[in-house]
Amino acid sequence: MSSEDVFESALVEPDKNLFIQMLTRDVELIPAILDLWDNSVDGALRFVTLDGDDRFIDKSLDGFHIDITVNPDSFSIVDNCGGIPLMTARDYAFRLGRNKDAPTVDGAVGSFGVGMKRTLFKMGDNFRVESESIEGAFALEVDVPKWAALDEDVWVFPFESADAAAIVTDPKQASTSIKVWNPQPTVAAQFAEDGFIARLKHELEIRRPEAFDLGIVTRLNGTKLTPRRAQLKSSSDFRPLVRRFRTPEDVRVEIHAGLVGGAKESQITPDDEGDADKFMGHDDAGWYVLANGRVLLAADKTRLTGWGDDTARYHPQFRNFRGYVDIRSNDARNLPWNTSKTGVDESSRVWKLIYGAMRTALAEVQALASRLKEDRRAFLETEVKSSLIQAYEKARERPIEEISPKQESTLNYPKQEVQTRKLKTIRFSVDTERFDTVAEALGLDNPQQLGRALFDYYWRLEIDD
Numbered sequence: 001m002s003s004e005d006v007f008e009s010a011l012v013e014p015d016k017n018l019f020i021q022m023l024t025r026d027v028e029l030i031p032a033i034l035d036l037w038d039n040s041v042d043g044a045l046r047f048v049t050l051d052g053d054d055r056f057i058d059k060s061l062d063g064f065h066i067d068i069t070v071n072p073d074s075f076s077i078v079d080n081c082g083g084i085p086l087m088t089a090r091d092y093a094f095r096l097g098r099n100k101d102a103p104t105v106d107g108a109v110g111s112f113g114v115g116m117k118r119t120l121f122k123m124g125d126n127f128r129v130e131s132e133s134i135e136g137a138f139a140l141e142v143d144v145p146k147w148a149a150l151d152e153d154v155w156v157f158p159f160e161s162a163d164a165a166a167i168v169t170d171p172k173q174a175s176t177s178i179k180v181w182n183p184q185p186t187v188a189a190q191f192a193e194d195g196f197i198a199r200l201k202h203e204l205e206i207r208r209p210e211a212f213d214l215g216i217v218t219r220l221n222g223t224k225l226t227p228r229r230a231q232l233k234s235s236s237d238f239r240p241l242v243r244r245f246r247t248p249e250d251v252r253v254e255i256h257a258g259l260v261g262g263a264k265e266s267q268i269t270p271d272d273e274g275d276a277d278k279f280m281g282h283d284d285a286g287w288y289v290l291a292n293g294r295v296l297l298a299a300d301k302t303r304l305t306g307w308g309d310d311t312a313r314y315h316p317q318f319r320n321f322r323g324y325v326d327i328r329s330n331d332a333r334n335l336p337w338n339t340s341k342t343g344v345d346e347s348s349r350v351w352k353l354i355y356g357a358m359r360t361a362l363a364e365v366q367a368l369a370s371r372l373k374e375d376r377r378a379f380l381e382t383e384v385k386s387s388l389i390q391a392y393e394k395a396r397e398r399p400i401e402e403i404s405p406k407q408e409s410t411l412n413y414p415k416q417e418v419q420t421r422k423l424k425t426i427r428f429s430v431d432t433e434r435f436d437t438v439a440e441a442l443g444l445d446n447p448q449q450l451g452r453a454l455f456d457y458y459w460r461l462e463i464d465d
């Protein structure tokens with residue numbers, strides 16, 4: 001070691017291959033595709049029409065469309081959502097991280113500056129991006145292994161073409177095309193699965209319903225997608241809970257919580273015992289949390305959304321519970337989501353405030369569901385429907401946008417109790433053939449009704465004089 005060596009600093013220099021591997025390691029393929037879809041939607045939001053309260057006007061983005069094509073050999077997403085301005089492409093869009101001077105769109109989802117790059121790196125070894133906008137056009141193509149092998153002081157993707165004078169006057173005539181080929185083997189295998197396409201379709205239809213309301217059309221492999229609507233049972237005497245508030249960060253929060261479903265007499269049963277994990281057909285129960293229209297959590301029934309934290313853990317008797325949390329901010333950086341926008345950041349102060357409100361709402365709806373269960377149990381003995389059961393049956397499911405649109409409301413339902421006697425539940429199993437024979441003789445096919453009929457039969461013959 002020379003005495004003339006000077007130690008002024010330690011070298012901190014990123015390695016491309018390590019960066020690519022770490023960037024893509026923890027993101028799943030479907031959320032990665034959703035990042036690209038979000039970018040297209042955010043592009044269209046630049047042209048949305050607002051009402052007097054600065055709310056988006058439905059169908060004001062009619063004519064905008066996004067087409068996603070997935071097959072084992074390639075992936076593409078093509079839109080006419082305004083294009084990527086040439087200056088934005090040069091200075092911001094392909095940077096690995098969001099520059100503080102990057103332009104923003106009110107109500108947009110993108111916030112961290114990694115989504116598109118992470119997705120392209122994850123999918124395959126080759127990608128091409130072309131765009132025409134109202135502020136110039138460009139095209140670039142990247143061979144990822146070759147780019148990663150380059151020793152560059154400054155990381156860049158060279159433009160294949162760039163023309164600041166190529167201006168499109170109509171935003172709907174502008175376009176962006178992203179294509180990936182030579183997908184990674186694990187990616188190609190997933191693209192070949194019908195189940196993967198079905199899951200992607202489901203995620204697209206629930207993740208950002210507002211995009212559909214605004215008129216943006218999304219197609220997956222040529223099939224037009226339709227949104228899944230948030231609904232709750234509501235009437236004048238059976239009202240769900242609605243709460244609205246703002247956080248100190250000016251994040252707007254709206255919570256709806258209540259019940260769905262029906263209670264036909266043949267379905268009225270208190271027998272909701274057993275292992276909730278084995279209760280099939282009600283996977284939609286739980287909390288749905290949206291941030292700027294993007295669903296972060298869907299049908300969540302864990303401690304993350306309050307279940308089992310001074311409230312009851314999820315159980316089949318709560319299978320008709322639905323809770324919806326709509327979180328909005330003009331600055332997406334204030335939203336309590338993780339970098340892949342597939343979940344919440346539990347350490348966020350905003351999320352802690354929201355979590356407290358959710359837990360309180362959940363406890364109230366759980367109390368209603370438990371009361372409804374007891375009234376159903378009483379019905380089996382008295383054959384008299386309580387006012388609560390009647391109100392529940394008469395209330396119809398309505399989109400949450402139509403429920404208390406201007407004001408908050410507390411959970412409201414008939415409170416008077418039904419006079420009941422103490423009840424015992426009888427439970428036993430019999431051979432299927434013997435059950436079918438007796439059921440046919442009595443003209444019944446419901447095990448619970450058959451058991452009750454047999455008990456009443458013995459009571460009349462042997463006990464009741």
